[in-house]
Amino acid sequence: MDIVVLVKQVPDTEALVQIADDGVSIKTQDIKWTMNPYDELAVEEALQIKEAQGGTVTILTLGPDKAIEAIRTALAMGADQGVHINDPAAQGSDSLATAKLLAAALKDIPYDLIIAGHRAVDEDNYQVASAVAELLGIPQVSMVNKAEIAEGKITCHRTVEGGTVVVEASLPALFTTQRGLNEPRYASLPGIMKAKKKPVDVKTVADLGVDAAMVGAANRKVKIKALNLPPERQAVKMIEGEATADKAAALVKILHEETKII
Amino acid sequence: MAQGVFAITEQRDGELRKVSLEAVSEGRRVADGLGADLTAVVLGTGIEGLAEELKKYGPDKIWVVDDPALADYTTDAYTNILSGLIQTADPAVIILGASAQGKDLAGRLAARLDAGVAMDCTAIKLDNGSLTYTRPMFGGKIVADVAIEGALQIVAIRPNVMDITEAAKDSAIEKPAAEVGEVKTAVIQKTMDTGDKIELTEADIIVSGGRGTGGDYAVIEALAAELGAAVGASRSAVDEGWRPHSDQVGQTGKTVSPTLYVACGISGAIQHLAGMSTSKYIVAINKDAEAPIFSKADFGIAGDLFDVVPALTEEVKKVKG
Numbered sequence: 001m002d003i004v005v006l007v008k009q010v011p012d013t014e015a016l017v018q019i020a021d022d023g024v025s026i027k028t029q030d031i032k033w034t035m036n037p038y039d040e041l042a043v044e045e046a047l048q049i050k051e052a053q054g055g056t057v058t059i060l061t062l063g064p065d066k067a068i069e070a071i072r073t074a075l076a077m078g079a080d081q082g083v084h085i086n087d088p089a090a091q092g093s094d095s096l097a098t099a100k101l102l103a104a105a106l107k108d109i110p111y112d113l114i115i116a117g118h119r120a121v122d123e124d125n126y127q128v129a130s131a132v133a134e135l136l137g138i139p140q141v142s143m144v145n146k147a148e149i150a151e152g153k154i155t156c157h158r159t160v161e162g163g164t165v166v167v168e169a170s171l172p173a174l175f176t177t178q179r180g181l182n183e184p185r186y187a188s189l190p191g192i193m194k195a196k197k198k199p200v201d202v203k204t205v206a207d208l209g210v211d212a213a214m215v216g217a218a219n220r221k222v223k224i225k226a227l228n229l230p231p232e233r234q235a236v237k238m239i240e241g242e243a244t245a246d247k248a249a250a251l252v253k254i255l256h257e258e259t260k261i262i
Numbered sequence: 263m264a265q266g267v268f269a270i271t272e273q274r275d276g277e278l279r280k281v282s283l284e285a286v287s288e289g290r291r292v293a294d295g296l297g298a299d300l301t302a303v304v305l306g307t308g309i310e311g312l313a314e315e316l317k318k319y320g321p322d323k324i325w326v327v328d329d330p331a332l333a334d335y336t337t338d339a340y341t342n343i344l345s346g347l348i349q350t351a352d353p354a355v356i357i358l359g360a361s362a363q364g365k366d367l368a369g370r371l372a373a374r375l376d377a378g379v380a381m382d383c384t385a386i387k388l389d390n391g392s393l394t395y396t397r398p399m400f401g402g403k404i405v406a407d408v409a410i411e412g413a414l415q416i417v418a419i420r421p422n423v424m425d426i427t428e429a430a431k432d433s434a435i436e437k438p439a440a441e442v443g444e445v446k447t448a449v450i451q452k453t454m455d456t457g458d459k460i461e462l463t464e465a466d467i468i469v470s471g472g473r474g475t476g477g478d479y480a481v482i483e484a485l486a487a488e489l490g491a492a493v494g495a496s497r498s499a500v501d502e503g504w505r506p507h508s509d510q511v512g513q514t515g516k517t518v519s520p521t522l523y524v525a526c527g528i529s530g531a532i533q534h535l536a537g538m539s540t541s542k543y544i545v546a547i548n549k550d551a552e553a554p555i556f557s558k559a560d561f562g563i564a565g566d567l568f569d570v571v572p573a574l575t576e577e578v579k580k581v582k583g
Contacts, residue, residue: 130369
C-alpha cells in the first residue's frame with residue numbers, strides 16, 4: 001500500500017494570530033509553527049496502515065522554506081520520504097490553486113491511498129483535499145474517525161451532525177481525518193536522527209508543469225479584501241450576590257428578561 | 263452571462279436541515295439585492311413534500327431531482343448532478359450550508375467547475391452589485407472579508423448564524439433532467455444518535471463543561487436538559503476521555519454559534535474561545551475570577567460550578583414554571 005499524506009504547516013492553535021500591516025495577511029514572525037493537527041492524525045493513520053500492510057508513506061506539502069519542518073516531523077514519526085513544493089510563485093495560492101499544485105505533484109508519486117486533514121486550522125477552508133480528489137478523479141470520504149482497508153476497498157466511518165455514516169470506496173481513494181481516528185505518536189530521538197537522511201524532493205511550479213498564471217497570491221479566485229479582529233464584546237458583567245442562589249437568580253432573571261432566551 | 267442564485271438544500275431521511283432554510287432565506291436576500299431569480303435545489307428520493315415546504319422561503323423556482331440513487335448523500339452523485347444543473351442554468355452565485363455535507367461537497371464541486379469558494383461564512387454583504395463574504399479564519403481569531411473572482415461564486419454559510427425568513431411564493435416546481443453518473447462511493451450503514459440529543463452546531467443553547475468538571479457532567483447535563491440545550495466540552499475534557507470527540511468545541515473541534523453559550527469550569531484557552539466566540543450571549547462560570555473566559559463573556563459568576571450550576575437549574579425551573 002503506497003500512501004501519500006497531504007500536510008500543511010500552520011500557526012500553533014495556542015498562538016496569538018496578528019494582522020500584518022498590509023491588512024490582508026498575518027504576521028508570520030514570532031509565532032510558533034506546527035504541523036496542522038488534523039494532518040498529524042493523517043500521518044499516524046498512514047504509518048499504522050503501513051505497519052500492518054507494508055508499503056510506503058510519502059509526505060507532500062506546499063509551503064515556503066520553513067515548511068520543511070512539517071515534512072521532517074512526519075519523517076521523524078516514521079514516514080519514508082517527502083515532496084516539498086517550494087516556489088515563491090506558489091506562495092499565497094488559494095484552495096483550488098493549492099489543490100492543482102498538489103494534484104500535479106501526485107501525477108509523479110505512486111499512490112493507492114491519500115490521507116489529509118479535513119481542514120487546515122489557518123484559513124479553515126475545508127476544500128483542498130476534496131479538490132485534489134476531484135482533480136485526480138478518485139473517490140473521497142471526509143471527516144473520518146475510523147478506516148479499514150480490505151480487498152481493494154476502504155471502509156470509512158464518516159462523522160456527520162448527530163451520528164456516523166459508514167462509506168465504502170474503491171481504491172485508490174482519498175479520505176480526510178477527524179479527531180478520534182487515532183492518537184498521533186511523538187517522534188523518537190532515533191526517528192529524528194533518521195529523518196535527517198530521508199529524501200525530500202523539492203519541486204517548483206515549472207517542475208510540475210502548472211501554469212504560473214493559475215497559482216500564487218496574485219491569481220487567487222478567492223481574494224482577501226481585509227482581515228479584521230473579531231468584534232470585542234462589552235466588558236463582562238459579573239453577577240454578585242450574597243449566596244449562590246442569589247447570583248443564580250439574578251443571572252437567570254437577566255437571561256430571561258434581557259436576552260429573552262429562557 | 264452567468265446570473266441568478268442557486269440555493270442547494272440538504273435533507274436527511276426526507277427532512278430538510280435547518281441550515282437549508284437559512285441558505286434559501288439568505289439566497290432570497292442575495293437574489294433580491296442582485297435583482298436576480300432564486301432557484302432552490304433539492305436532491306433525494308421521495309422528496310415531493312420538501313418542495314412544497316421550500317415555497318415558504320420564497321424561491322422563484324424549485325428544482326427537484328428525485329432518484330433512488332440519491333437516498334443517501336454521496337459526494338460523487340451530488341457533484342455529478344449539481345455540476346450538470348449548474349452548467350445548464352449558469353447561475354452567478356451558489357449558496358449552500360457549511361455542514362458536514364456542504365464542507366465535503368463544496369471543494370469537489372468548485373474543482374469540477376473551476377470556481378472559488380467562500381467557506382463557512384457568517385455574513386454576505388452586497389455593495390453596488392458585488393458580493394463580499396465575511397468568514398472566520400484561524401478558528402475565529404481573525405475575521406476575513408473575501409470576494410470571489412470569476413463567473414461563478416460558491417458560498418457555504420455557517421449553520422445557525424443567518425436568519426430564516428418566511429416569504430411564501432407560489433414557486434414553480436420543476437424536475438430538470440439530471441444524470442447520477444459514475445458513483446465510486448456507497449453508504450453502507452448509518453448510525454444516528456438516538457433520542458433527542460441536540461446537535462451542537464444547530465443548538466440554540468449550549469451548556470459546556472471543561473476541566474473544572476473533573477469529569478462529572480451530571481450537573482451540566484441537568485441544566486442542559488432543563489434548558490433544552492446541547493452539551494459541549496473543552497478539548498482538555500475530551501482529551502481526558504470524559505466526553506466524546508463529537509462534543510468538543512474549539513479550534514480543533516466544532517465551531518458553534520448558539521444564542522446562548524454557558525461555559526462551566528472552562529478556563530478559556532485561546533483555541534476554545536475560537537470555537538464559540540460567535541455565540542450571541544456567553545455566560546461563564548468559573549472558580550477562578552481571573553480566568554480568561556471572563557474576558558470573552560457577557561455575564562459571569564465566579565464560583566464553584568457544582569454549586570452554581572444546580573442553583574441555575576433550580577432558577578430556570580422556577581422561571582419556566
